[in-house]
Amino acid sequence: MLVALAFMAGFPVLEGCDSRAREIRSELSDGELLLFDRGQKLSSPCWACHDFYGTQNKVGPSLSGLFGRRAGDSAFPGYSQAMRESGISWDRQTLARFLANPQSVVPGTTMVSPGIAARADIEALVFYTERVTR
Ligand code: HEC
Numbered sequence: 001m002l003v004a005l006a007f008m009a010g011f012p013v014l015e016g017c018d019s020r021a022r023e024i025r026s027e028l029s030d031g032e033l034l035l036f037d038r039g040q041k042l043s044s045p046c047w048a049c050h051d052f053y054g055t056q057n058k059v060g061p062s063l064s065g066l067f068g069r070r071a072g073d074s075a076f077p078g079y080s081q082a083m084r085e086s087g088i089s090w091d092r093q094t095l096a097r098f099l100a101n102p103q104s105v106v107p108g109t110t111m112v113s114p115g116i117a118a119r120a121d122i123e124a125l126v127f128y129t130e131r132v133t134r
């Protein structure tokens with residue numbers, strides 16, 4: 001009920017707070033839970049452009065199945081040439097580097113983002129992303 005109300009109010013933080021997130025949370029240790037929840041909060045602005053585990057393409061590609069995938073290699077039709085030719089294969093390290101500064105890692109990318117400054121934030125967001133996009 002609370003979630004439904006928050007959802008109707010357009011509260012974006014709770015967008016990923018559904019059965020999938022609950023299922024993943026149930027398998028995590030206390031320390032991992034802190035990381036996951038922090039990452040989930042930080043993912044809130046990303047959800048505006050990305051579906052993390054459904055297959056819907058929004059302004060940006062669905063991130064479902066991201067880890068192990070080559071950059072720019074999904075059914076999303078709107079990749080930049082820069083992304084497709086970046087040679088990146090997504091893992092914890094490459095994602096962390098990209099999120100810190102998308103434009104320097106993929107010069108010419110159409111993903112407009114200032115980058116995330118704090119290492120701990122990046123670590124949490126990478127942890128969340130790895131878990132939910134599996
Ligand atoms: C304003 C919309 C927007 C926001 C917000 C956004 N992205 Fe993106 N993202 C895009 C677009 C568009 C692309 C494709 C870029 C390209 O082809 O150059 C992309 C590409 C990506 C890719 C590469 C995907 C692939 O299939 O190779 C990853 C990973 C990614 N974004 C993660 C994130 C994360 C995590 C966040 C939140 C911190 C985020 N994005 C926020 C629009 C956005």
